[in-house]
Amino acid sequence: MMNEHLGPSIIVEIEVFRVPPRWVFVRVETSDGLVGWGEGTLEGHTEAVEGAYKDLVERFIGAQADNIQDIWQTAYRGRFYRGGPVLMSALSGLDIALWDIKGKKLGVPVWQLLGGKVRDRVRVYGWVGGDNPTEVFEAAKVRAQQGFTAVKMNGTDAVAWIDSPSVFNETVTRVKDVRSLGMDVGIDFHGRLHKGMAKQLAKLLEPHQPLFIEEPLLPTQPEEIADLSRSVSTPIALGERLYTRSDFRPYLESRAIDIAQPDVSHCGGISELHRIASLTEMYDVALAPHCPIGPIALAACMQVAITAPNFVIQEMSWKIHYNVSLDPTSDADLHTYMLNPEIFDVKDGHVALLKGPGLGIEMDELKIRDASARYVENHPAWRNPVWRGKDGSLREW
Numbered sequence: 125m126m127n128e129h130l131g132p133s134i135i136v137e138i139e140v141f142r143v144p145p146r147w148v149f150v151r152v153e154t155s156d157g158l159v160g161w162g163e164g165t166l167e168g169h170t171e172a173v174e175g176a177y178k179d180l181v182e183r184f185i186g187a188q189a190d191n192i193q194d195i196w197q198t199a200y201r202g203r204f205y206r207g208g209p210v211l212m213s214a215l216s217g218l219d220i221a222l223w224d225i226k227g228k229k230l231g232v233p234v235w236q237l238l239g240g241k242v243r244d245r246v247r248v249y250g251w252v253g254g255d256n257p258t259e260v261f262e263a264a265k266v267r268a269q270q271g272f273t274a275v276k277m278n279g280t281d282a283v284a285w286i287d288s289p290s291v292f293n294e295t296v297t298r299v300k301d302v303r304s305l306g307m308d309v310g311i312d313f314h315g316r317l318h319k320g321m322a323k324q325l326a327k328l329l330e331p332h333q334p335l336f337i338e339e340p341l342l343p344t345q346p347e348e349i350a351d352l353s354r355s356v357s358t359p360i361a362l363g364e365r366l367y368t369r370s371d372f373r374p375y376l377e378s379r380a381i382d383i384a385q386p387d388v389s390h391c392g393g394i395s396e397l398h399r400i401a402s403l404t405e406m407y408d409v410a411l412a413p414h415c416p417i418g419p420i421a422l423a424a425c426m427q428v429a430i431t432a433p434n435f436v437i438q439e440m441s442w443k444i445h446y447n448v449s450l451d452p453t454s455d456a457d458l459h460t461y462m463l464n465p466e467i468f469d470v471k472d473g474h475v476a477l478l479k480g481p482g483l484g485i486e487m488d489e490l491k492i493r494d495a496s497a498r499y500v501e502n503h504p505a506w507r508n509p510v511w512r513g514k515d516g517s518l519r520e521w
């Protein structure tokens with residue numbers, strides 16, 4: 125009712141900012157002076173997403189920002205080609221910004237618009253180690269001091285299609301060590317293993333009770349992941365490389381996963397994350413939104429986490445190793461572009477409810493504009509490494 129009195133908010137500007145360490149922020153402004161922020165980060169494919177925004181800008185300047193569902197449907201279905209990481213990441217950023225605008229317009233947090241809260245705080249986990257992890261135990265102790273009760277780490281370095289079983293020795297020790305601190309540990313296989321190796325590692329880790337194993341195989345293998353899921357008691361998590369509800373469907377129908385990990389910046393924004401949460405609930409699958417990226421994405425994930433009954437834990441990129449920037453003058457991290465960084469304080473393993481209108485996050489626009497201009501001028505966009513084995517053949521990163 126309030127909305128009717130307020131009148132329509134017409135989109136007058138959509139701006140895209142590439143900022144260090146590897147993020148893409150979207151700023152949407154409306155005719156009534158509202159500003160919403162979104163994040164369409166697609167790690168390693170920044171320019172492709174920027175290109176996709178050209179089409180969204182062309183189509184949605186002049187559209188009514190209030191009609192999020194219609195804009196989402198038009199962006200997704202209005203062109204012949206749809207889905208996939210590039211188009212969906214661009215749409216995700218726009219969708220998140222529109223929810224921010226709607227919440228600000230109505231003066232409520234987005235989670236109020238999604239049905240209200242079902243919890244009073246949000247459990248989070250941080251990362252330990254890098255791609256070639258050493259001193260993981262010390263890193264986990266730091267996480268515990270920071271307030272975390274759960275961490276995630278990569279399972280292995282590069283592994284051949286079939287490799288020596290000894291490549292797993294170190295992994296098991298690291299998991300045992302961190303578990304001895306009383307912390308829960310998620311293990312990200314990162315799609316690096318093929319099934320002959322993945323089933324061995326899953327079995328070796330099972331006695332140490334990981335919180336979950338993530339992307340045990342590449343997301344091209346739903347049936348093989350379902351087989352693996354039947355062979356171990358550890359919860360299987362996956363979803364960062366799935367876009368829209370449709371991509372989750374085979375994983376749910378084949379009973380392949382126990383935890384869905386949609387990434388709000390890739391899956392279709394807050395709109396689609398909320399719908400995926402509901403879909404997965406029907407299959408008795410938990411929700412743990414993936415988020416190794418920026419603060420706007422984290423705030424967007426939290427809005428859904430607060431209202432989704434099957435939510436279990438939220439990834440948080442604070443001090444993640446990927447935040448080491450290509451720009452040596454920048455030490456950009458989760459809080460760098462925020463005016464209210466305290467909203468993400470971690471206490472007893474949890475972050476408090478976001479209370480501000482919209483996403484609840486206040487962005488430092490001047491800093492974003494300045495950092496983006498310097499970054500684009502002086503540095504290439506972030507790329508993941510390409511790994512090759514001893515024989516020169518390509519390995520999964």
Ligand SMILES: [Mg+2]
Nearest residue numbers: 312314338364
């Ligand atoms: Mg992952």
